[in-house]
Amino acid sequence: MITDTITVTVLRASKDHYLTNGEIYGKEIYLAPNQSKDDFHEITDAKYNKIMEEFDTPPES
Amino acid sequence: MSKSNNLSDFLMSLANKLRQYLKTSDKINPQNFEDKIDAVYEAAAQEAYDDFWDTFQQNGERTAYEYAFGSDGWTNDIFKPKYNIRAAYGNHGNIFSYSGITGSLKQILNDLGITLSFYQKEGRHYGANYVFIGTKFTELPVLDFSEAEGNIALQTAFSNNPLLETIEKVILPTDCTGYGTNTFQANYALKNIDFGGTIKYTLSFQWNPLTADSMKNIFDHLDTADSDSARTVTVKTAVKTAYNEKYGDWDAKVAHYSTNGNWTFSII
Numbered sequence: 001m002i003t004d005t006i007t008v009t010v011l012r013a014s015k016d017h018y019l020t021n022g023e024i025y026g027k028e029i030y031l032a033p034n035q036s037k038d039d040f041h042e043i044t045d046a047k048y049n050k051i052m053e054e055f056d057t058p059p060e061s
Numbered sequence: 062m063s064k065s066n067n068l069s070d071f072l073m074s075l076a077n078k079l080r081q082y083l084k085t086s087d088k089i090n091p092q093n094f095e096d097k098i099d100a101v102y103e104a105a106a107q108e109a110y111d112d113f114w115d116t117f118q119q120n121g122e123r124t125a126y127e128y129a130f131g132s133d134g135w136t137n138d139i140f141k142p143k144y145n146i147r148a149a150y151g152n153h154g155n156i157f158s159y160s161g162i163t164g165s166l167k168q169i170l171n172d173l174g175i176t177l178s179f180y181q182k183e184g185r186h187y188g189a190n191y192v193f194i195g196t197k198f199t200e201l202p203v204l205d206f207s208e209a210e211g212n213i214a215l216q217t218a219f220s221n222n223p224l225l226e227t228i229e230k231v232i233l234p235t236d237c238t239g240y241g242t243n244t245f246q247a248n249y250a251l252k253n254i255d256f257g258g259t260i261k262y263t264l265s266f267q268w269n270p271l272t273a274d275s276m277k278n279i280f281d282h283l284d285t286a287d288s289d290s291a292r293t294v295t296v297k298t299a300v301k302t303a304y305n306e307k308y309g310d311w312d313a314k315v316a317h318y319s320t321n322g323n324w325t326f327s328i329i
Binding site for chain 2: 006007008018023024025026027028029030031032033034035
């Protein structure tokens with residue numbers, strides 16, 4: 001029997017903030033092995049909501 | 062129309078007219094006139110239906126369906142295709158974009174006995190972006206996009222559908238980069254989704270209140286091949302919670318796909 005222990009780095013945003021690397025947004029980020037926590041920074045909820053407004057606006061029909 | 066004052070002549074004239082429109086030489090008795098008038102109406106309606114749909118769908122040979130059923134001018138009363146819809150991938154693919162048709166497209170097509178399928182015309186490399194953008198559907202059927210190509214193949218394919226709760230199955234393109242952050246954007250009611258094929262690229266479900274089973278289905282279809290670049294699945298916090306409550310192995314699943322496939326998971 002072979003036992004492996006896999007460690008995943010999880011980043012969790014501070015209250016009223018989101019984490020982002022400019023492409024991914026989240027309150028919790030489970031990093032892939034080749035990602036660094038240094039790639040991510042925090043933005044406020046308000047800033048995140050402003051960014052998401054663009055996604056909620058559908059393209060012209 | 063006969064101008065005779067003789068009732069018998071009048072009835073004979075009426076019967077002749079009914080035979081003319083029904084294209085029959087059979088005897089028609091006056092007690093059957095009401096039924097025959099209904100038959101004339103139905104025959105005319107059928108002829109109008111056939112004339113329109115034979116032309117619109119080119120007697121079943123039509124393949125260019127871009128924008129065909131888009132805009133709110135299309136409603137359930139009007140959307141009665143006669144032939145299966147076999148749509149060639151196009152430059153934009155807006156087949157049902159902003160359509161006024163409501164309810165379950167799966168049920169509508171089942172009731173009509175019509176199938177919806179997509180294929181790649183030889184020499185082309187297109188997808189189905191915008192195909193279901195801005196619709197009023199509550200449910201979509203099995204959608205086989207395995208032949209879709211291009212870097213926008215399924216971008217915004219399912220975005221901005223406020224009533225959409227279920228997609229029976231999305232069979233993903235075999236090999237293209239064309240789906241991602243906005244494929245399922247702003248579908249605030251989307252709970253149930255099944256995938257076919259392999260999820261190879263970033264997908265975001267940040268707007269979607271998916272069930273635990275849908276999350277399991279996502280896990281089950283993630284690509285586990287080595288990847289140089291990180292790929293991300295984004296889901297709502299409530300989805301992670303629901304998944305863990307039912308299956309209890311969120312951390313193990315995340316660890317597995319982090320290592321096997323270089324997946325990042327973002328909880329939002």
